[in-house]
Amino acid sequence: MRNASLYLGAVLCAITVGAALLGALWTPYDPLRPEVAPAYSPPSLLHPFGTDWFGRDTLSRVLAAMPVGLRVAAVGTALGGAVGTALGAASGLVGGAVGEALGSVINLLLSFPPVLLALLLVTVLGPGEGSVVLAIGLFNLPYFGRLARASFLELRGRAFVEAARACGAGPVRIALVHILPNAAGPLLVQGTSSLAFALLSEAGLSYLGLGTQPPYPSLGRMLKEAQQYFILAPWTAIFPGLALVATVLGFNLLGDGLGARLDPRLRRIHGR
Amino acid sequence: MGSYFLRRILWFVLTLLAISLAVFLALNVLPGDPARLVVGIEASPDLYTRVRAELGLDRPWPVRYLHWLGGIVRGDLGRSLHYRQPVGALLGAAVAVTFPLALLAFLLSLLIAFPLGILAARRWGSSLDAALMGLAQVGLAVPEFWLGFVLVLAFSAGLRVLPAGWFPGWGAGLPALRYLVLPALALAVPRGAYLARMVRGSLLTTLGEAYVAVARSKGLPEARVLLVHALRPALIPVVTSGGLVFGRLLAGAIVVENLFYLPGLGRLALASVLARDIPLVEGVALVAAGSILAVNLLADLSYGLLDPRVRYR
Numbered sequence: 001m002r003n004a005s006l007y008l009g010a011v012l013c014a015i016t017v018g019a020a021l022l023g024a025l026w027t028p029y030d031p032l033r034p035e036v037a038p039a040y041s042p043p044s045l046l047h048p049f050g051t052d053w054f055g056r057d058t059l060s061r062v063l064a065a066m067p068v069g070l071r072v073a074a075v076g077t078a079l080g081g082a083v084g085t086a087l088g089a090a091s092g093l094v095g096g097a098v099g100e101a102l103g104s105v106i107n108l109l110l111s112f113p114p115v116l117l118a119l120l121l122v123t124v125l126g127p128g129e130g131s132v133v134l135a136i137g138l139f140n141l142p143y144f145g146r147l148a149r150a151s152f153l154e155l156r157g158r159a160f161v162e163a164a165r166a167c168g169a170g171p172v173r174i175a176l177v178h179i180l181p182n183a184a185g186p187l188l189v190q191g192t193s194s195l196a197f198a199l200l201s202e203a204g205l206s207y208l209g210l211g212t213q214p215p216y217p218s219l220g221r222m223l224k225e226a227q228q229y230f231i232l233a234p235w236t237a238i239f240p241g242l243a244l245v246a247t248v249l250g251f252n253l254l255g256d257g258l259g260a261r262l263d264p265r266l267r268r269i270h271g272r
Numbered sequence: 273m274g275s276y277f278l279r280r281i282l283w284f285v286l287t288l289l290a291i292s293l294a295v296f297l298a299l300n301v302l303p304g305d306p307a308r309l310v311v312g313i314e315a316s317p318d319l320y321t322r323v324r325a326e327l328g329l330d331r332p333w334p335v336r337y338l339h340w341l342g343g344i345v346r347g348d349l350g351r352s353l354h355y356r357q358p359v360g361a362l363l364g365a366a367v368a369v370t371f372p373l374a375l376l377a378f379l380l381s382l383l384i385a386f387p388l389g390i391l392a393a394r395r396w397g398s399s400l401d402a403a404l405m406g407l408a409q410v411g412l413a414v415p416e417f418w419l420g421f422v423l424v425l426a427f428s429a430g431l432r433v434l435p436a437g438w439f440p441g442w443g444a445g446l447p448a449l450r451y452l453v454l455p456a457l458a459l460a461v462p463r464g465a466y467l468a469r470m471v472r473g474s475l476l477t478t479l480g481e482a483y484v485a486v487a488r489s490k491g492l493p494e495a496r497v498l499l500v501h502a503l504r505p506a507l508i509p510v511v512t513s514g515g516l517v518f519g520r521l522l523a524g525a526i527v528v529e530n531l532f533y534l535p536g537l538g539r540l541a542l543a544s545v546l547a548r549d550i551p552l553v554e555g556v557a558l559v560a561a562g563s564i565l566a567v568n569l570l571a572d573l574s575y576g577l578l579d580p581r582v583r584y585r
Binding site for chain 1: 414421557
């Protein structure tokens with residue numbers, strides 16, 4: 001197997017994202033409706049993941065929670081990725097004191113621990129999806145910013161950029177059309193692993209009660225609720241946990257595999 | 273060399289100032305009214321006016337910021353609105369729990385990272401390497417609140433070998449340390465997995481260097497080549513990431529501390545946010561960011577010890 005991570009990651013992502021898409025459109029039962037079956041029914045044909053202490057169908061709740069978590073993580077990561085890349089690119093292209101200053105602002109964000117950043121936003125904006133999306137965006141921003149800055153600093157002096165400038169291309173065109181495609185690989189790899197970490201962060205924040213609010217299901221809060229009744233009904237915890245781990249693992253493996261595929265230096269040093 | 277240290281320390285102070293300003297502005301200026309945030313919408317006008325005065329909101333924000341900053345320089349971080357105690361004392365008590373927890377978690381994650389990373393790099397491309405790195409991927413994907421819960425079930429409720437769920441305080445002496453073992457382990461697994469991947473990757477790079485080939489051709493034992501010639505320069509990226517990991521641990525493990533009911537910085541952070549205790553939130557944020565910056569500074573200063581080619585300018 002030449003790149004097992006890439007294939008395994010792609011398969012896991014296809015399954016979990018597929019399940020999330022399905023959950024956004026259809027669930028076997030209403031995920032919010034109590035007593036579709038007796039409380040704490042163990043897994044059965046009608047309820048493959050069992051039911052929770054309200055008698056709600058766990059499979060339906062997992063399916064309904066997956067697109068919410070994925071959406072929050074993806075929008076947050078995309079936001080952080082876009083703003084971080086733009087700031088990093090500007091700082092790399094401009095150079096000089098202004099570029100240095102912009103780079104420092106990016107680094108400043110790294111000295112906030114992710115969950116604390118989210119807590120601060122929740123204090124200011126109140127709990128809920130919007131705060132979590134912003135928090136995920138903010139703590140991912142510096143990673144993209146540093147990557148983009150390094151790439152743009154390296155590429156801006158290259159001959160093909162000089163040639164484009166000589167042809168009269170403006171700075172925005174140079175950044176978007178000439179440099180960005182050459183810097184996109186590492187940014188894409190960062191994006192997949194950022195997404196995986198964002199999924200875990202979203203679950204953690206929901207676990208603390210700061211993310212998606214009840215009664216809407218989220219994997220983090222389902223795990224929190226299931227902990228009290230774990231001995232009685234382990235399935236209420238095992239299945240949401242597996243869904244979360246499979247999604248995170250999928251994106252991490254995909255990022256790893258993409259990284260190995262895109263980094264020619266790594267391949268040259270280590271052969272295969 | 274001396275001027276490099278001075279510049280870095282000056283930079284540390286400037287960054288901390290910038291962070292204090294950012295936190296202060298976010299909590300005091302951006303949207304809405306902090307006093308309203310503290311008392312809630314239904315509060316009586318009386319209470320509202322009192323809290324407003326207590327927060328000093330009748331003055332413009334630059335004055336309030338400088339006043340706050342002046343207090344910090346004198347060691348006075350203000351009073352918590354919720355606990356009715358000095359913020360400094362609350363932070364001190366929390367750090368007394370979070371610091372040993374962070375240290376223990378960091379040591380455990382190094383104990384995971386180095387053997388795994390070195391072994392995987394040594395047997396690069398083998399099925400052992402694949403198995404170890406697969407294990408690391410799983411370790412990275414498991415949420416720490418879930419891992420912590422499983423550890424409690426296994427070691428505390430099941431085997432009854434380690435206590436969990438509260439903290440007796442340091443008045444109980446060294447045995448109190450036992451209450452930190454399970455939370456530290458829950459924190460150490462994902463961080464150890466992350467650092468193990470780092471150790472392996474960095475070691476694979478240095479193993480391809482000429483000086484490693486020279487060491488081998490001199491006939492040095494493989495263990496010496498691996499652990500001395502290849503590992504030492506390979507530590508630089510590991511120290512950078514390890515510094516970030518340790519700094520963030522010192523800043524307080526919000527999720528795990530809440531899971532285990534440990535009265536550390538993370539619990540204080542959550543409690544202060546839920547109580548909208550602005551002076552306390554500011555204090556927690558400042559200590560958290562300060563710890564991260566300080567550890568990063570130490571990590572930067574250590575590079576010269578690890579790789580003789582590094583020169584400070």
